Amino acid sequence: MSVSDQAQRQIRQPLSNQVLSNIENKRVAKIYAITNQKGGVGKTTTSVNLAASLAATKKRVLMVDMDPQGNATMGSGIDKNSQIATVYDVLVDELAPQQAMVFSPDAGYHVLPANGDLTAAEVQLLEVDGKERRLKRALDSIATEFDYILIDCPPSLNMLTVNALAACEGVIIPMQCEYYALEGLSALMGTINTIQQALNPNLKIEGILRTMYDPRMSLTGEVSAQLTEHFGDRVYRTCIPRNIRLAEAPSFGKPVLGYDRQSKGALAYLALAGEILRRNEQHEHADIADAAVLQG
Numbered sequence: 001m002s003v004s005d006q007a008q009r010q011i012r013q014p015l016s017n018q019v020l021s022n023i024e025n026k027r028v029a030k031i032y033a034i035t036n037q038k039g040g041v042g043k044t045t046t047s048v049n050l051a052a053s054l055a056a057t058k059k060r061v062l063m064v065d066m067d068p069q070g071n072a073t074m075g076s077g078i079d080k081n082s083q084i085a086t087v088y089d090v091l092v093d094e095l096a097p098q099q100a101m102v103f104s105p106d107a108g109y110h111v112l113p114a115n116g117d118l119t120a121a122e123v124q125l126l127e128v129d130g131k132e133r134r135l136k137r138a139l140d141s142i143a144t145e146f147d148y149i150l151i152d153c154p155p156s157l158n159m160l161t162v163n164a165l166a167a168c169e170g171v172i173i174p175m176q177c178e179y180y181a182l183e184g185l186s187a188l189m190g191t192i193n194t195i196q197q198a199l200n201p202n203l204k205i206e207g208i209l210r211t212m213y214d215p216r217m218s219l220t221g222e223v224s225a226q227l228t229e230h231f232g233d234r235v236y237r238t239c240i241p242r243n244i245r246l247a248e249a250p251s252f253g254k255p256v257l258g259y260d261r262q263s264k265g266a267l268a269y270l271a272l273a274g275e276i277l278r279r280n281e282q283h284e285h286a287d288i289a290d291a292a293v294l295q296g
């Protein structure tokens with residue numbers, strides 16, 4: 001690519017503040033929301049096990065639980081009912097996130113925990129200023145302390161999910177390759193468009209993750225092909241197989257890496273972490289090359 005082509009590309013794609021900060025060596029976390037309004041597709045399993053896999057590669061990771069069910073909190077080995085402060089206090093009372101987050105030695109990452117209190121936040125937030133950006137403000141204040149921040153979203157498109165989508169740079173969408181999956185996806189695309197226009201112009205689809213994957217089912221192949229047709233290389237090459245160890249690990253309060261690290265589920269989430277890290281390294285190299293062109 002010639003220099004003028006690169007400059008043109010630069011004009012089309014201005015460097016984000018995040019990229020500029022990274023280039024200046026003030027590294028800020030990549031923030032991803034794990035979301036799909038459909039229930040039971042593997043959002044929490046992905047949040048917990050991707051966080052653990054990234055932490056296993058020595059990345060500094062925070063997992064934010066934005067679901068009042070608190071499953072991601074419990075699955076990370078943190079008792080949701082014995083916390084002095086949770087993400088509720090951060091959202092509603094603007095408590096500094098450092099005062100609510102806890103490190104899980106079993107999981108290897110920090111957790112901003114949630115419990116049933118969060119249900120009330122949905123209603124209480126409706127009455128406050130900047131209600132959609134409360135989580136963003138909190139996470140921006142600690143973004144230099146982490147390499148990755150993953151947000152586990154609830155199975156609905158409510159104010160908690162809006163906060164997550166406003167706070168992140170990309171969404172990771174776990175989905176099962178079944179008949180109604182694509183239909184659900186188009187509703188999510190609509191929401192992402194709305195958030196892009198109203199709150200977060202840089203929001204992008206970071207990746208689509210096929211979960212509970214069973215290649216023996218013919219529908220799986222058909223849905224997979226349609227996904228690739230629509231989303232191209234946004235579909236992760238890594239698929240997460242159906243694996244009983246992934247379903248068992250939460251009852252021990254551990255990510256699967258701490259429960260059965262040789263299981264197919266553990267290896268799949270490690271592979272996903274590797275794929276995400278490689279993608280980001282490639283983007284970073286391209287950005288640095290672009291910046292070098294800009295600086296002459």
Ligand SMILES: Nc1ncnc2c1ncn2[C@@H]1O[C@H](COP(=O)(O)OP(=O)(O)OP(=O)(O)O)[C@@H](O)[C@H]1O
Binds near residue numbers: 039044154248
């Ligand atoms: N790859 C997998 N193999 C086997 N079981 C899985 C797998 N992924 C998730 N599960 C199980 O499926 C159920 C739903 O998963 P999970 O809680 O991660 O979904 P979710 O999208 O977070 O659900 P919700 O919408 O309720 O928040 C859980 O019991 C989980 O243990």
Ligand SMILES: [Mg+2]
Binds near residue numbers: 067
């Ligand atoms: Mg969940």
